[in-house]
Amino acid sequence: xxxxxxxxxxxxxxxxxxxxxxxxxxxxxxxxxxxxxxxxxxxxxxxxxxxxxxxxxxxxxxxxxxxxxxxxxxxxxxxxxxxxxxxxxxxxxxxxxxxxxxxxxxxxxxxxxxxxxxxxxxxxxxxxxxxxxxxxxxxxxxxxxxxxxxxxxxxxxxxxxxxxxxxxxxxxxxxxxxxxxxxxxxxxxxxxxxxxxxxxxxxxxxxxxxxxxxxxxxxxxxxxxxxxxxxxxxxxxxxxxxxxxxxxxxxxxxxxxxxxxxxxxxxxxxxxxxxxxxxxxxxxxxxxxxxxxxxxxxxxxxxxxxxxxxxxxxxxxxxxxxxxxxxxxxxxxxxxxxxxxxxxxxxxxxxxxxxxxxxxxxxxxxxxxxxxxxxxxxxxxxxxxxxxxxxxxxxxxxxxxxxxxxxxxxxxxxxxxxxxxxxxxxxxxxxxx
Amino acid sequence: xxxxxxxxxxxxxxxxxxxxxxxxxxxxxxxxxxxxxxxxxxxxxxxxxxxxxxxxxxxxxxxxxxxxxxxxxxxxxxxxxxxxxxxxxxxxxxxxxxxxxxxxxxxxxxxxxxxxxxxxxxxxxxxxxxxxxxxxxxxxxxxxxxxxxxxxxxxxxxxxxxxxxxxxxxxxxxxxxxxxxxxxxxxxxxxxxxxxxxxxxxxxxxxxxxxxxxxxxxxxxxxxxxxxxxxxxxxxxxxxxxxxxxxxxxxxxxxxxxxxxxxxxxxxxxxxxxxxxxxxxxxxxxxxxxxxxxxxxxxxxxxxxxxxxxxxxxxxxxxxxxxxxxxxxxxxxxxxxxxxxxxxxxxxxxxxxxxxxxxxxxxxxxxxxxxxxxxxxxxxxxxxxxxxxxxxxxxxxxxxxxxxxxxxxxxxxxxxxxxxxxxxxxxxxxxxxxxxxxxxxxxxxxxxxxxxxxxxxxxxxxxxxxxxxxxxxxxxxxxxxxxxxxxxxxxxxxxxxxxxxxxxxxxxxxxxxxxxxxxxxxxxxxxxxxxxx
Numbered sequence: 001x002x003x004x005x006x007x008x009x010x011x012x013x014x015x016x017x018x019x020x021x022x023x024x025x026x027x028x029x030x031x032x033x034x035x036x037x038x039x040x041x042x043x044x045x046x047x048x049x050x051x052x053x054x055x056x057x058x059x060x061x062x063x064x065x066x067x068x069x070x071x072x073x074x075x076x077x078x079x080x081x082x083x084x085x086x087x088x089x090x091x092x093x094x095x096x097x098x099x100x101x102x103x104x105x106x107x108x109x110x111x112x113x114x115x116x117x118x119x120x121x122x123x124x125x126x127x128x129x130x131x132x133x134x135x136x137x138x139x140x141x142x143x144x145x146x147x148x149x150x151x152x153x154x155x156x157x158x159x160x161x162x163x164x165x166x167x168x169x170x171x172x173x174x175x176x177x178x179x180x181x182x183x184x185x186x187x188x189x190x191x192x193x194x195x196x197x198x199x200x201x202x203x204x205x206x207x208x209x210x211x212x213x214x215x216x217x218x219x220x221x222x223x224x225x226x227x228x229x230x231x232x233x234x235x236x237x238x239x240x241x242x243x244x245x246x247x248x249x250x251x252x253x254x255x256x257x258x259x260x261x262x263x264x265x266x267x268x269x270x271x272x273x274x275x276x277x278x279x280x281x282x283x284x285x286x287x288x289x290x291x292x293x294x295x296x297x298x299x300x301x302x303x304x305x306x307x308x309x310x311x312x313x314x315x316x317x318x319x320x321x322x323x324x325x326x327x328x329x330x331x332x333x334x335x336x337x338x339x340x341x342x343x344x345x346x347x348x349x350x351x352x353x354x355x356x357x358x359x360x361x362x363x364x365x366x367x368x369x370x371x372x373x374x375x376x377x378x379x380x381x382x383x384x385x386x387x388x389x390x391x392x393x394x395x396x397x398x399x400x401x402x403x404x405x406x407x408x409x410x411x412x413x414x415x416x417x418x419x420x421x422x423x424x425x426x427x428x429x430x431x432x433x
Numbered sequence: 434x435x436x437x438x439x440x441x442x443x444x445x446x447x448x449x450x451x452x453x454x455x456x457x458x459x460x461x462x463x464x465x466x467x468x469x470x471x472x473x474x475x476x477x478x479x480x481x482x483x484x485x486x487x488x489x490x491x492x493x494x495x496x497x498x499x500x501x502x503x504x505x506x507x508x509x510x511x512x513x514x515x516x517x518x519x520x521x522x523x524x525x526x527x528x529x530x531x532x533x534x535x536x537x538x539x540x541x542x543x544x545x546x547x548x549x550x551x552x553x554x555x556x557x558x559x560x561x562x563x564x565x566x567x568x569x570x571x572x573x574x575x576x577x578x579x580x581x582x583x584x585x586x587x588x589x590x591x592x593x594x595x596x597x598x599x600x601x602x603x604x605x606x607x608x609x610x611x612x613x614x615x616x617x618x619x620x621x622x623x624x625x626x627x628x629x630x631x632x633x634x635x636x637x638x639x640x641x642x643x644x645x646x647x648x649x650x651x652x653x654x655x656x657x658x659x660x661x662x663x664x665x666x667x668x669x670x671x672x673x674x675x676x677x678x679x680x681x682x683x684x685x686x687x688x689x690x691x692x693x694x695x696x697x698x699x700x701x702x703x704x705x706x707x708x709x710x711x712x713x714x715x716x717x718x719x720x721x722x723x724x725x726x727x728x729x730x731x732x733x734x735x736x737x738x739x740x741x742x743x744x745x746x747x748x749x750x751x752x753x754x755x756x757x758x759x760x761x762x763x764x765x766x767x768x769x770x771x772x773x774x775x776x777x778x779x780x781x782x783x784x785x786x787x788x789x790x791x792x793x794x795x796x797x798x799x800x801x802x803x804x805x806x807x808x809x810x811x812x813x814x815x816x817x818x819x820x821x822x823x824x825x826x827x828x829x830x831x832x833x834x835x836x837x838x839x840x841x842x843x844x845x846x847x848x849x850x851x852x853x854x855x856x857x858x859x860x861x862x863x864x865x866x867x868x869x870x871x872x873x874x875x876x877x878x879x880x881x882x883x884x885x886x887x888x889x890x891x892x893x894x895x896x897x898x899x900x901x902x903x904x905x906x907x908x909x910x911x912x913x914x915x916x917x918x919x920x921x922x923x924x925x926x927x928x929x930x931x932x933x934x935x936x937x938x939x940x941x942x943x944x945x946x947x948x949x950x951x952x953x954x955x956x957x958x959x960x961x962x963x964x965x966x
Contacts, residue, residue, distance in 0.1 A: 093757045095745060095808065123754050152754035152918065153806060185917075211917075265913055299913040321845065321916055322909065323852065345845050349856065372846035373856070396843055428843060429587060431727040433687075433790035433831050 042068045049074040083117035088128035113141040124154035133168035144176040148183035155186035162188040173197045181207040191220030202227040209235040235261035246281040250288035261295040317341040333358035346373035353380030360387035368394030378408035399427040438465035439532035445471045448536040450649040453603035453696035460534040467615040474517040481542040483818035487786035491647035496629045498648025508612040511627040537563040539736035540825045569600035583737045585933045603699045652689030659684040688821035735826035742829040755808035771904035774854030777867040786821040798848045801836035804911045809836035839933045844919045
């Protein structure tokens, strides 16, 4: 384009002036014109620079912004500041780098109204959590779509005075009005602040993750379910789960839930008793959201499983993070027809042969299984794999789980299982140190 | 290339043996005189790795043994203390050296040393000959076969090896004749300044309670005992432990492989012969040969991965925000965690310099992803100091493995510091041996003595909280939290985790990653960008 312009200019000049001197002059002019109008990185269209900048990590982008005014302008375009992850680490307690305080200042000053997708990663020190709250309180001009508060080590948000945290969080809830995704696990969020969230964002909220938030009560989360009809993903602790909650999530006005994750942990030391949920509540829940993924993590001692798996439970992804008894695994086989994935961290010294076979029989959707400190005889294992066949896309067994017997040794097992799975399979190995 | 015979210094670094020593053999075959030298550059060694008392003892014993073996063949070992470059300079001149031979090693500090020696050779006019003696294969061949990069999963590694075929056969044994031709002036060995120092000469405490003695001879003896029972070797399968194997092994070989007192190739071929004769052996990895292959795997990855022994700057290692917890680390190191299983293991480690690999798994998991959430680098340093078989590649590799930072991805398998021990040794014999303060607890309580009622504690003569500490964490809570942290890290650093992972077979919400949540649409790119920073 520029070249074209240049040529037509020359043409005009040579028509206008005939004299050799003028020609020479024009030739000299041509040269300097060529130089000043040659393709220049600084003259690229802003959109192009923006495209390129989007591929650069922040640090490189910041360096690039120092090159010239045009590039600096592009660096500050709103598109580049829609999402940001604030990393808050104290050098005394963390191995990882933190976002530079100067950069944080700049963002708050120039870009807070561009921010839409924001997360805070804090280390285990209280100062980092405080810094996060500090920033949050200043995001008055923000209309956030996503907010994530992520503890990368100890839950340091819990070390803060509750009111301090709540007031910072409330700033976002009140100003955003179109929050769609909220991750506030391990924070001192409480019922009143959830009410504020709901009052301002009930139409837009789609995802809420709040495991290990001890100041929230079942009533608090119920309020969210009642008002936020677009909620599709929810993660919470078992004590917050109630019949009312499941019913609220299944009301006509509510969209189909896609993902419900429940952590079953003892909330107080010594707690061994857990409340029960009515079968009818689960039935209503599944009727309303037949495709929902129901993920349950259990961190209980063996004797605490009494209320669970006594009737048909629609769980799809089941994790036993500690030891679980043969008896409970037997009940799982009988009551979890929707089961897709099962991970058992530890069981005991008696083989899980019958339990596994029953699971293969009755959990027709099972496609992933992982076994840790357990024991299974090789024959039973082969039988299990045979019954599941190719639907097992994930099969993770530690080597020492398998007990060779009359029919199969460890070598043979690997062939048999591979045969039934339709792909090459080996058990997981640990190095002998 | 001239036909002239060299005047050679053979530099021992590791490879402290005479059997299957291709570099030494090459030296002897190309020289008219060979000076077998060990440069004890204390400053260099201490800056390269942590070395505790037991390791010093083991090293000095190995040097003594090497000297004796060389003397039997008409030569001797010349131990020279000092900074290696100046020692070499002096002696190259003094002895008119035209060639220096040494084993090639993969550790960065040894590689640097080799480069410095090459440079010195260029300057002073001597040749440098190095060959790989410490591993089964020439590591570079493995890298080549894998397209120039190390195979990052064990399965892939085994596949590459299957293409390469068997490792090089061990070279022939050295004889007195070899040395006859090449012996250095015999008086040298008796002169002060060339002898193997004693611990006290180096300011190292004299006592060592360790039953492990260093040296090639000891190693070979153990090897013979090890192989004597052919039937046992052939059926050595999975690491299911019996309590006895937790006790110091009389046939354990790992420290000897570490220092090169034993040749891995010789062992490999001895085992192959035994397998050929027996009908019912198990294939790698659980077999003894498999152990050697694990070693080879870590050596291979370490040789071609920058910052292998660190987290930051290590491309295959997950970047995890471990706690900086000096007090917690100290308790773990000093066997004061309040978990008898962990404390007994750490006590044995201090006292003897060797613990069974399942014991290593237990304490490593406890320190890192299981309970304390402390960086694996800290644990690695402690092991490096205490373990007789501490080894740059294997130590770092296993610590990354056990902390699920690389290679290992089934992070839901958290070893329980109570249950794991109970399964291994239900009567608690191991605990009683290494933690005598707990001896009188009945087996019911010995793994979790804090659960014993006051009466029982009084009867056992040990009050928890007084005579033995309370447990330093609540394992249930700690492990639950750590599981979530680990899951989060892996979701964010999916790319890094995939590097050292076999394609399939690992559940944990695989199908649900990033599919359902409606989050920042640019996150994928950003996440990638962040990893690059």
